[in-house]
Amino acid sequence: MKRLVGIFILIFLLPLCANAQGSEEFDMDSYLYGHVGDSYEWHITTINGRPVSIPLPVILFSRQGSGFHCFSSSRLEDGAEYEGFRIASGESPYSGKIVETAPDGTESRPWDISITKNVLGLIINSILLVVIVLLTARWYRRHDAREEAPQGGAGLMEMLVMMVEDDIIKECIGEDYKRYSPYLLTAFFFIFLSNLMGIVPFFPGGANITGNIAVTMVLALCTFVAVNVFGNKHYWKDILWPDVPTWLKFPVPLMPVIEIIGIFTKPFSLMIRLFANILAGHFMILGVVAVIFLTAELGPAMNTGLGAVAILLGVFMDCLELLVAYIQAYVFTMLSAVFIGLSRQKPETE
Amino acid sequence: MSLVTPDFGLLVWMTLIFGIVFFVLAKWGFPMITASVRERAERINASIKAAKEAEERLRNLADEQNALIEESRKEQARILKEAASSRDAILEQARVQAREEASRIMEQAKAQIATEKESALRDIRSEVAMISCDVAEKVLRKEFLQDDAKKEYVSRVVEEISSARADSLKN
Numbered sequence: 098m099k100r101l102v103g104i105f106i107l108i109f110l111l112p113l114c115a116n117a118q119g120s121e122e123f124d125m126d127s128y129l130y131g132h133v134g135d136s137y138e139w140h141i142t143t144i145n146g147r148p149v150s151i152p153l154p155v156i157l158f159s160r161q162g163s164g165f166h167c168f169s170s171s172r173l174e175d176g177a178e179y180e181g182f183r184i185a186s187g188e189s190p191y192s193g194k195i196v197e198t199a200p201d202g203t204e205s206r207p208w209d210i211s212i213t214k215n216v217l218g219l220i221i222n223s224i225l226l227v228v229i230v231l232l233t234a235r236w237y238r239r240h241d242a243r244e245e246a247p248q249g250g251a252g253l254m255e256m257l258v259m260m261v262e263d264d265i266i267k268e269c270i271g272e273d274y275k276r277y278s279p280y281l282l283t284a285f286f287f288i289f290l291s292n293l294m295g296i297v298p299f300f301p302g303g304a305n306i307t308g309n310i311a312v313t314m315v316l317a318l319c320t321f322v323a324v325n326v327f328g329n330k331h332y333w334k335d336i337l338w339p340d341v342p343t344w345l346k347f348p349v350p351l352m353p354v355i356e357i358i359g360i361f362t363k364p365f366s367l368m369i370r371l372f373a374n375i376l377a378g379h380f381m382i383l384g385v386v387a388v389i390f391l392t393a394e395l396g397p398a399m400n401t402g403l404g405a406v407a408i409l410l411g412v413f414m415d416c417l418e419l420l421v422a423y424i425q426a427y428v429f430t431m432l433s434a435v436f437i438g439l440s441r442q443k444p445e446t447e
Numbered sequence: 448m449s450l451v452t453p454d455f456g457l458l459v460w461m462t463l464i465f466g467i468v469f470f471v472l473a474k475w476g477f478p479m480i481t482a483s484v485r486e487r488a489e490r491i492n493a494s495i496k497a498a499k500e501a502e503e504r505l506r507n508l509a510d511e512q513n514a515l516i517e518e519s520r521k522e523q524a525r526i527l528k529e530a531a532s533s534r535d536a537i538l539e540q541a542r543v544q545a546r547e548e549a550s551r552i553m554e555q556a557k558a559q560i561a562t563e564k565e566s567a568l569r570d571i572r573s574e575v576a577m578i579s580c581d582v583a584e585k586v587l588r589k590e591f592l593q594d595d596a597k598k599e600y601v602s603r604v605v606e607e608i609s610s611a612r613a614d615s616l617k618n
Contacts, residue, residue, distance in 0.1 A: 130450075134449065135454060135457065156456075209454075209456045210455075210456040210459050210460065211456055213456065215457055216456070216457060216464075219457075219460060219461060219464050223465075223467070223468045226468060227468060230472050230476040230477065230480075231471070231472075231476055234475055234476050234479040237479050237483040242484065242486060243487050243490040254480070258477065258480050258481060258484070275481075279469070279472065279476075279477045279478060280473065282472070283465075283468060283476075283477070286472075310451055311453035311457035311458045311461055314453050314458065315458060315462050316465070319465070319469075376450065
């Protein structure tokens with residue numbers, strides 16, 4: 098009951114905060130893209146109109162001959178220019194990215210390997226993942242696993258690891274699953290942890306890692322390599338000379354062409370699926386939260402009512418995202434395992 | 448559009464970081480866990496198998512025990528039967544013996560009775576003889592009283608007889 102009262106008080110305080118914030122025009126676009134996109138500093142909050150953010154290192158290699166540059170992103174705040182570099186404004190095709198201006202006035206992108214918000218999030222998530230898994234592994238190193246089962250965190254990890262290994266990897270790949278199991282387990286836990294961290298709304302979570310196409314692209318490429326580099330003879334024969342009527346593959350190689358396209362569409366679908374699902378989840382949560390700010394102009398009564406609805410919806414969306422975080426990690430791992438399994442198939446002996 | 452264009456820097460970092468994470472976890476992380484759990488699963492399977500075997504052995508043991516009990520029960524029945532039959536035999540023997548003994552005692556008694564009877568008869572006979580003698584004496588005395596010679600003869604005879612009797616008694 099106390100908690101309920103607390104929640105109601107919060108809901109009634111809501112319009113006050115929103116009014117304080119909403120004194121300036123609420124910019125939906127920059128709000129949405131600012132949260133799901135990448136940036137050169139990690140914005141944490143805004144106090145009294147001043148943004149509080151963590152400056153991150155900018156690492157650049159100029160294409161116009163000025164060589165290697167490394168400096169703090171705080172030097173580029175508010176469109177400032179530093180060593181010939183600045184963050185492109187809204188009208189530029191490179192909006193939001195660091196550009197350098199050539200003597201003739203044209204903007205171009207340098208080789209940009211800055212530690213951006215997403216890279217830092219990536220590093221944090223990776224360290225977290227490595228620590229969690231190595232701590233679990235340490236339990237096994239220190240105990241005789243044949244005599245006792247782990248409890249607590251290690252037990253949870255064991256349950257998850259064995260669930261992935263037994264239900265996904267072993268089921269989908271078949272006999273030589275052990276070779277692929279470290280990659281698929283890494284992919285699963287990397288995606289799962291990143292998804293979960295993406296739902297956490299504040300530092301060190303909140304970076305949109307798995308909802309970023311570069312990240313999912315690398316993951317999909319890894320699966321692509323695992324499928325095609327270690328595919329067996331039967332797999333390639335099935336692609337180049339499948340068991341279909343001859344007129345389907347000669348003189349017009351219809352089936353081989355379809356199969357070869359299939360090689361690329363499979364990882365492509367993996368990439369898009371993960372990216373789109375997580376991005377959409379973030380957009381939905383952000384949209385629901387934005388209702389509170391958007392209704393600030395409609396007066397306190399409207400704002401309170403819709404704000405309450407938005408909070409309930411937000412709770413629901415967050416729960417849904419927890420589910421999606423797991424499902425997408427599961428689906429990515431399972432489809433990767435299925436593709437790998439297909440590339441390891443033995444010819445049917447008839 | 449920047450959402451769907453992969454960023455070069457992020458691609459580089461992701462490749463690097465994911466590569467390192469994969470290397471570390473594939474070397475020191477997951478294989479350790481999965482191998483340990485697999486070992487445990489094997490051990491559990493082996494234990495279950497061993498337990499099943501032990502159970503089987505136990506069941507065999509129980510069967511053996513039952514067989515042993517059954518056998519001993521049979522043995523007991525056999526011994527009881529034997530005992531009963533030997534008891535019967537002994538009883539029979541005893542009965543026969545008793546009968547023999549009884550008949551022997553009867554025989555002895557009969558013999559004794561016979562001798563007793565003989566001696567009794569003899570006594571009676573002698574008593575009768577004595578009585579008849581006395582009667583005869585009395586009769587004779589009456590006749591002899593009338594005649595002294597006869598009296599003399601009789602007294603002489605009596606003397607002879609009594610002496611003879613005394614002799615026989617002495618002897």
